[in-house]
Amino acid sequence: MQSGNADKMFTLTTSCIDQPGLVAAVSGSIAGHGGTLVESHNHTDAQQRWFFMRNVIGGAPHFDDKGFINDFTKIAEKYAIDWSLSENKQAERVVILASQSSHCLSDLLYRWKSGELPCSIPCVISNHENLRSMVEWHGVPFHYVPVPKTDKREAFASIEALIDRHDADTIVLARFMQIMPPHLCEKYAHRLINIHHSFLPSFIGANPYQKAHDRGVKLIGATCHYVTTDLDEGPIIEQDVVRVDHSCSKDDLVRLGRDVERSVLSRGLRYHLEHRVLVHGNKTVVFN
Amino acid sequence: MQSGNADKMFTLTTSCIDQPGLVAAVSGSIAGHGGTLVESHNHTDAQQRWFFMRNVIGGAPHFDDKGFINDFTKIAEKYAIDWSLSENKQAERVVILASQSSHCLSDLLYRWKSGELPCSIPCVISNHENLRSMVEWHGVPFHYVPVPKTDKREAFASIEALIDRHDADTIVLARFMQIMPPHLCEKYAHRLINIHHSFLPSFIGANPYQKAHDRGVKLIGATCHYVTTDLDEGPIIEQDVVRVDHSCSKDDLVRLGRDVERSVLSRGLRYHLEHRVLVHGNKTVVFN
Amino acid sequence: MQSGNADKMFTLTTSCIDQPGLVAAVSGSIAGHGGTLVESHNHTDAQQRWFFMRNVIGGAPHFDDKGFINDFTKIAEKYAIDWSLSENKQAERVVILASQSSHCLSDLLYRWKSGELPCSIPCVISNHENLRSMVEWHGVPFHYVPVPKTDKREAFASIEALIDRHDADTIVLARFMQIMPPHLCEKYAHRLINIHHSFLPSFIGANPYQKAHDRGVKLIGATCHYVTTDLDEGPIIEQDVVRVDHSCSKDDLVRLGRDVERSVLSRGLRYHLEHRVLVHGNKTVVFN
Amino acid sequence: MQSGNADKMFTLTTSCIDQPGLVAAVSGSIAGHGGTLVESHNHTDAQQRWFFMRNVIGGAPHFDDKGFINDFTKIAEKYAIDWSLSENKQAERVVILASQSSHCLSDLLYRWKSGELPCSIPCVISNHENLRSMVEWHGVPFHYVPVPKTDKREAFASIEALIDRHDADTIVLARFMQIMPPHLCEKYAHRLINIHHSFLPSFIGANPYQKAHDRGVKLIGATCHYVTTDLDEGPIIEQDVVRVDHSCSKDDLVRLGRDVERSVLSRGLRYHLEHRVLVHGNKTVVFN
Numbered sequence A, B, C, D: 001m002q003s004g005n006a007d008k009m010f011t012l013t014t015s016c017i018d019q020p021g022l023v024a025a026v027s028g029s030i031a032g033h034g035g036t037l038v039e040s041h042n043h044t045d046a047q048q049r050w051f052f053m054r055n056v057i058g059g060a061p062h063f064d065d066k067g068f069i070n071d072f073t074k075i076a077e078k079y080a081i082d083w084s085l086s087e088n089k090q091a092e093r094v095v096i097l098a099s100q101s102s103h104c105l106s107d108l109l110y111r112w113k114s115g116e117l118p119c120s121i122p123c124v125i126s127n128h129e130n131l132r133s134m135v136e137w138h139g140v141p142f143h144y145v146p147v148p149k150t151d152k153r154e155a156f157a158s159i160e161a162l163i164d165r166h167d168a169d170t171i172v173l174a175r176f177m178q179i180m181p182p183h184l185c186e187k188y189a190h191r192l193i194n195i196h197h198s199f200l201p202s203f204i205g206a207n208p209y210q211k212a213h214d215r216g217v218k219l220i221g222a223t224c225h226y227v228t229t230d231l232d233e234g235p236i237i238e239q240d241v242v243r244v245d246h247s248c249s250k251d252d253l254v255r256l257g258r259d260v261e262r263s264v265l266s267r268g269l270r271y272h273l274e275h276r277v278l279v280h281g282n283k284t285v286v287f288n
Helices: A022-032 A065-079 A101-112 A132-137 A153-165 A182-187 A206-216 A250-273 B022-032 B064-078 B101-113 B132-137 B153-163 B183-188 B208-215 B249-272 C022-032 C064-077 C101-114 C134-137 C154-163 C181-186 C208-215 C250-273 D022-032 D065-079 D105-112 D132-137 D153-163 D182-187 D208-215 D250-275
Strands: A009-017 A035-045 A051-057 A082-087 A092-099 A123-127 A142-144 A169-176 A192-196 A219-228 A236-243 A279-281 A283-286 B009-017 B036-045 B052-056 B082-087 B090-099 B124-128 B142-144 B168-174 B194-198 B219-226 B236-243 B277-280 B285-286 C009-017 C035-043 C049-056 C080-086 C091-100 C122-127 C143-146 C170-174 C192-196 C219-226 C236-243 C278-280 C283-286 D007-019 D036-045 D048-060 D080-088 D092-098 D125-126 D142-144 D170-174 D192-197 D219-224 D236-243 D277-280 D283-286
Touching: A009 A022, A009 A065, A022 A035, A022 A051, A022 A065, A022 B022, A035 B022, A035 B036, A051 A279, A051 B208, A082 D092, A082 D219, A092 A101, A092 A153, A092 A250, A092 B194, A101 A132, A101 A169, A101 A250, A123 A153, A123 A250, A132 A142, A142 C192, A153 A182, A169 A250, A182 D208, A192 A250, A206 A250, A219 A250, A219 D236, A236 A250, A236 A283, A236 D219, A250 A279, A283 B101, B009 B064, B009 B194, B009 B277, B009 C250, B009 D277, B022 B036, B022 B052, B022 B064, B036 C122, B052 B277, B064 D170, B082 C192, B090 B101, B090 B153, B090 B249, B101 B132, B101 B168, B101 B249, B124 B153, B132 B142, B153 B183, B153 C181, B168 B249, B194 B249, B208 B249, B219 B249, B219 C236, B236 B249, B236 B285, B236 C219, B249 B277, C009 C022, C009 C064, C009 C278, C022 C049, C022 C064, C022 D022, C022 D036, C035 D036, C049 C283, C049 D080, C064 C080, C091 C101, C091 C154, C091 C250, C101 C134, C101 C170, C101 C250, C122 C154, C134 C143, C154 C181, C170 C250, C208 C250, C219 C250, C236 C283, C250 C278, D007 D065, D022 D048, D022 D065, D048 D277, D065 D080, D092 D105, D092 D153, D092 D250, D105 D132, D105 D250, D125 D153, D132 D142, D170 D250, D192 D250, D208 D250, D219 D250, D236 D250, D236 D283, D250 D277
Parallel strands: A092 A123, A092 A169, A123 A142, A169 A192, B090 B124, B090 B168, B124 B142, B168 B194, C091 C122, C091 C170, C122 C143, C170 C192, D092 D125, D092 D170, D125 D142, D170 D192
Antiparallel strands: A009 A051, A009 A082, A035 A051, A192 A219, A219 A236, A279 A283, B009 B052, B009 B082, B036 B052, B194 B219, B219 B236, B277 B285, C009 C049, C009 C080, C035 C049, C192 C219, C219 C236, C278 C283, D007 D048, D007 D080, D036 D048, D192 D219, D219 D236, D277 D283
16 A cells, blocks of 8 residues: 555656557556556557557555556566656756856746746856856856867866766756767767757758848747757757748847747757657657 | 458547546457557546547457447446447538538538548538539539528528438538527537637627727637537637738738638538547547 | 937837828928938728828938927828827836736846847836845846735825836836726826736636636637726737647646746837837737 | 829839938829828848838829829939839739649639639649649639650740740749749749748758658748749748647648648738739848
């Protein structure tokens, strides 16, 4: 009897080759150990024959999580399921990397402080000092790590040490404007989130608003994605656009784009923190 | 062995008081009779403690639908589940009622003819003759039933007879512009779909574009809903809006609104035909 | 020669009964006094036979604003034009009234501090203390004026005194949650801006998110409007919506709505501050 | 006295290097010859120092168009203005080129027949026979010109001859799926309109929906643009997007994309037919 779980919630994500009976096996095991399905999503990628599932399990009245884990480990072996179970109360630790632009960082701090983002923010790291006061007003430690133009190895070693010291589950590049070295992209695979200021795959790389202005597009956008070693080519979590027209200068695009960046990043991060994003190959399943 | 089902697909919808073990019971029964879950959605309304589920069941390799129905009837009794199982190939029969405006009707006919809407259209009924040629060009019978301004009983008796003679599963009011009598709203409950030319609950009743113009709103919309005896108050299936501004005359609103009406109606009808819409009280769950 | 105006910009707004030759008269007078048309919008309301125009005048190389004012005063008399000319550098003074909710207030403060909103904020007035620290961190004075449930006259007299002492051009109700007394609505006509948390005219009055949830709408919205003595009936400046679905609880609507409220209010206020909004009757012309 | 013009409307578009006094000169000349400004838009591209203007001139009570043309020819010479004046009644002649897909063609024919598109359609040309019946039902001549895979010169000579014989003002590629030869792109510059089934510059070239599916984007779009000799690189008139997710197969993208293509093409064509689109370099000014 795990009556201690009555107030708890757990999220189970599973992913494996599509096979008959998966939903029955997973939901049967949850029900068999006293759990309630509060939310349940699944998706089968018919082309890749891959199955994805996300369950939010309510602990009331008596979910036996240890018994479930024992049982589900055997099921997962049988079906070759990649899975994770986490208690929802255990907020993920999110370290944010920023540069001089404040719009994404201030938005994340605001949402975190108002309880909208289910995470803790152990620190912010920046290669500039200008946002220190804003960060510290929120009660979050601020670490200044200058990144030189040429040899950046030492700077990224410091950044890596800070991330690890703060035990980050997730790292967010909130307009960090630096290309992460490949070994960190790999070390933090599927935990390193970037906001790119264009509707990818349009305008990959630097200065997307200038490129959008030059091309005369009628909508501009932003893309939240996991970082991989291929610049701006990682799995896309969320995108959105806003209408612009001929009267918009490049600076207008920058201003209008800031709002899209903020909302796309906060939505994408929220999906990630709630374990709604399952990655397969270079694509995501987002159960929202 | 129902090897004859290998190429078939079925859709099962269920709705009942929320109870532990529902997903396990339903998916277990499907798997136990050789069915594959191709698509599966569920939702729990925590406030009303009500559970909704929609499963698309693949018949391969050997789904025993008769055995499943036997078994599931017992499960449904135990949990007091309201359910339906339909084979996807059995296209619903959709009778369309129209008046003089062609935009919604022509859009539905186009989508049906191009194979986008999974239904058959046994006939179109109208209280005007002007759309006959368009309807008949699509190979669909056209019935003219004039509706007088005063005593409409006879007209609606004719319409009811046509609907029943054509064995309609679903009736669509494609800008029919007549208020359906209460006994038909009740007879065709959850099968009678209307498109209202405003973003309900704004601008209930007649002349919504004039009202929107007078109020100076910056967006106009359309609403697809099931018809009930309360005018424009039935369960909403789908809505959308389009941006307008001060330069739009009332006629511009009408023109821009036509596009929203067409797309909202066709989306709403598609959801209905694919059994994606589950009604509970005056609200819908739409698994799309 | 007003060479001192070479770096200046002015905005001229005009509104009058539609008559032939208005654009020629206005633009001729601007050109005749050495001004350049940087931006120019006009609109004729054919139904009401009313003409609206907004010109941004560049002072280079030698705009003689005094001479223009002399000349234009005569033109305005001849055509019965309602007009105003303001120098763009003279930032409007915006006093913000807030209650306990921080999302709109923090967004306005952020945009103001980052230079996005062309205004000064002489103070924030609130009937609660909880946002003081945030406001003061931005370097803006915070005035606490409790508003009792019953006799509110004294509280509103204090608020009026603060508004007037701070010489406010514009007053923003950033989720103030109090109904402004009629004499203040009239005193600050077309200068008092509210954000309503619904897509008006849907869900007028209190608890719009609860009403939206009960009705089962598929989109929720927000409306920025000038306050009049008719609650939620004033001229609409800007509106927007966001998609929701059956899985959204009322709290989800509140959360999603906050983002729409913030963006609609900041856009509407920006239009107002840039003199892009011309009011006629209960409707607005927004030259954006 | 041109009292014969009282019921007429004219559209004047002008484009030139930005200079002081342009609006005054143009509007003064219109007013001086008895014209009324029904609609007026202008835009200055500050970066390129280029001025754009569009005026809709009402002929009431006595617009002397011949006198205006005489006068304006001199003004245009003085300021080096590129201009055109057309009577709004003179509907543009639009020849549509299509292939096997019907969605864009049927949408244009529907809008034309219902009076929404201000044009005449002298003929449709296609390299397939399957849409003949639909076109002819609308009362529009249908020309079948097969385009072989290898030597296409003869086919395009026939197409060119048909376009010229039908005296086309505008040519629309309604999913024609053939690359126009460079000499026709140049001959019909700014009169040849294409709908591309992606949000350009994403997914240039063939199979954009497959590419979008492979990349896992969360929005798909369509682009209406003038055709130039650079494939999919011409000036963009209009774009729009629609949200998609992981559950969308490539066929779902195609289906959802059809609706965006239709609406983007019809909007772009409408802007073009109403002389709302002014091209400068590779960008457009769209006065809508």
